[in-house]
Amino acid sequence: MELKPTKTLSGFIELLPVQQRCFDECAMRMQRVLKTAGFCHLDLPAIERAEVLTDKDNWDEIETQMFLFQKGDTKMGLRYDGTVGLSRYVAGHINDLVFPFRAYQFARNYRGERPQRGRYREFYQMDLDIMGIDSLSENYDAEIVATLADAYKSVKEFIGPVNVRVGNRRFWNAMFASLNLSAEQQRAAFVLIDKKDKISDFYEGLVEEVGENAANEINNVFSNGYSSFVGRAEALDAAIKELDEFMVLLGSMGIKNAKIDLGIMRGHAYYTGIVFEFFLDNFPELGAIGGGGRYEDLASKFSKTKIIGVGAAVGFSRLMVALMDENRIDLSKFERPIKAAVLVMGSEQVAFSMSVLAALRNSGITAVPYLDANKKFKNQVEFADKIKARFSLIVGENERKNNVLSVKDMLSGTQQTLDIKSTIELLKTV
């Protein structure tokens, strides 16, 4: 009989138990930080109407990038990030929510693009957002960054330290306006600045797009610093002030690993103010591991009410899988989840063994039985060894009759006979 394939579809991830435990632990810690910061958990549908997911009309074109399908007359698709669903949710429940509304999502998202290294078709993303109606103080921008920095800090022992770079779209809008750039030139300059670190001919490209004078000015932002533009124009001053105040607030929340980098742009068009990206200190070549910014018209396609947001997204799967693939996470902490393996020598011992098992679990000890009681004892010990149980609790005829256990330390190989109570005490101390 021909066997069916066991490999996952291209672009899909599955982890081994040790990796999964690490993944889950990190996910839990980061979410706990967000909950403590008062972000409520939203678990939104993975499937949305196609019209919610895209503004484009060309079904064939978007089909290559998203997972789309149709039931009856309803075209629908899998969400590709958390923002779209959140916008819809907030606009739809606007009367039931309290603003500023803060929410986080930890959910799987789907993209239909062709997979390559570090880019998956299904992945977990953690989104956190604060939304306001009509207005939302920029102070929240700092809180979002500080909260996310705390979330990363909670998993520092696994991923190492992070740093954050902060940019400001308002600065560039003011800059471009003062340079009298056309809309087209602005767009071109945006793209170039966004790709600045990736391309070698940044300056030459700028000259070509916006002319030599403007190119020199833009380049000065990076060579002389943004502060040198103070007093040039009102809007520029405001943007510079916003950046300075932002950094002060970050500092007062204890965030020290942040710096201003006006080369941070973010690809998405919807950002309008502060933008930021997080990087790993020890693995900068991985690229941004999370980022976000402020968007002024989050939900304009769902509601006439003006909803303003500031938010961030963490490519959680990408981060964890990349680190695990490169063996940069010490997984030893997750290798021995089982404290005790209960080995049952013969079916007469099953009932007694089950009572031992229950007693162990009631005491909070992670215990696994080997219930094929008539298998050779050798296989049972081997099983205990393979699941890396810390102890084997052996139940044979003698043990059952005397109401005791043979407790074998699987690391040292030594063995002793204890009653159940003493066994539990021993296991609790290890």
Added chain:
RNA sequence: GCGGAUGUAGCUCAGCUGGUUAGAGCGUUGGUUUGUGGUACCAAAUGUCGCCGGUUCGAAUCCGGUCAUCCGCCCCA
């Protein structure tokens, strides 16, 4: 959508200047040892050599096509 590489055992791969019966390691199962694992030794099972076609007396091997996967580009909502 474009380019490069790779498809052989459950897994990782070797074999490929065409030549009898298709190889290794790991893993699995059994045994050495039916109340003791990690190490050792012995043995066994497992293949449409991705698929289709061509060349040839003969193809895992050469050629064409096709599909799939990986890597990169494009894109990144």
